[in-house]
Amino acid sequence: MTRNFWYDRIHRLCEEYVVSLPEEELKEYTIAELEQWAMRRIHARSTSPVKLHLRSRNDLPAREASYEIIPGGRWLLKICDNLPVYFVDLDSSDLEEHLLFDPRNIDPRISHGEPFGDRLWIDHQSPRLSFRIELCLVDQGASFECHIPRDLRSLRGLYIYQVNLIGHGASAILEAQIIATFRRNTSTLWHAFNDHYFVSNSTAPTLGIFDYRQAMECFDYPLIGCYTRAHTLEYHPTEFEFINEDVLAVYYITPSFYRI
Template structure:
């Protein structure tokens, strides 16, 4: 089979069955690797459904981390409540955890006074290689006025095939002089809400490569909605979806 045959097969899989594209550019793969990638997903669709045997346990510890599987299914993120983030290569034989980043290494004194509050993930779907950003928030209420510290990391795929790893680099830190209840971000906006009826929209690109917690300017608008949102999420690039749990509905 030719390279173009497998290119066409892979694009059809992605379009018809909503399969995530390979994590590297197609030209970086050999014909054998392209065939292996495609056939693995074709065979996965034709296998029998997995039978789950669920058991309840009462002795599990309190939640100390949340987990995210990156589209494509290879990489698992362990996002710890105390700020560090680890990754696991699910294709590896040992399933070993590797530290991706730890905001406590940036400013341990300031971070020790704060309370971690939530995290968000933004996938760069337009990137030719796997690329995404992770945002972590920290609320500091030690002083007379609470404020929120925000850390944004760029994560890139380094290497090729089975030897590839994830590597993170902090790209922005900034603060907002209020505590944050709900927040979301994409590749250039950070949107947050607090108990006050206002929505802050930050263009965090002005804080890129500046790591002294600048208070960046934002556009603020008052809430005109009768319900409090419980979740923000950017969809389709710059479209912000707002979820309300009582009553349950979305607004865009």
């Protein structure tokens, strides 16, 4: 029945079992809320798999979607093929889907595209849950067709949203705000981003580094044609990811090795 008891328990969970920290500062929680948070994470580690039946108010036919669980285990993102992104509060009893954002509300020119991949960047320095999600949009039905005219390929858009936790405890929700929108002039789909930089490789073994803060608050598709810096690589990278602030890990499948 003391805060220090649950502070210690939560820190042990995070350190020994690699559980993500609570979504808000510990001082924001009551003792009862600290207990509830800790017990949910303890039970989650020993619970058999269950099927989730999500409820949606959307009357459109069900379409293919991909899913992302935000570290911490409470929020589930649903990225639909028809572009909207929804979130579900897994701590809630009704598991209802709520619209997080829809890129078509920003620009009607993208109504005929389809999403290809998404990435998250978590702000671990923020006292409350805060992250960015990037959604890459490609020409519908033509993700890997190199014969598409270059001017059409350049219409592929990439959208970066800032998502913050609004409210407290059980009444909290996620709220998204678009912060950068731009088009790409390359057919490559391998890329990574953090809070400052967007990196991408082209057909040549080159890593382009773009400071996407230049595209902040600009919603008329600024073209990524001039990177802040282009770095020549020995081989074609298969995948890359920011692993700590501005530290980038690059993986090559042939030959098989990582470079930091």
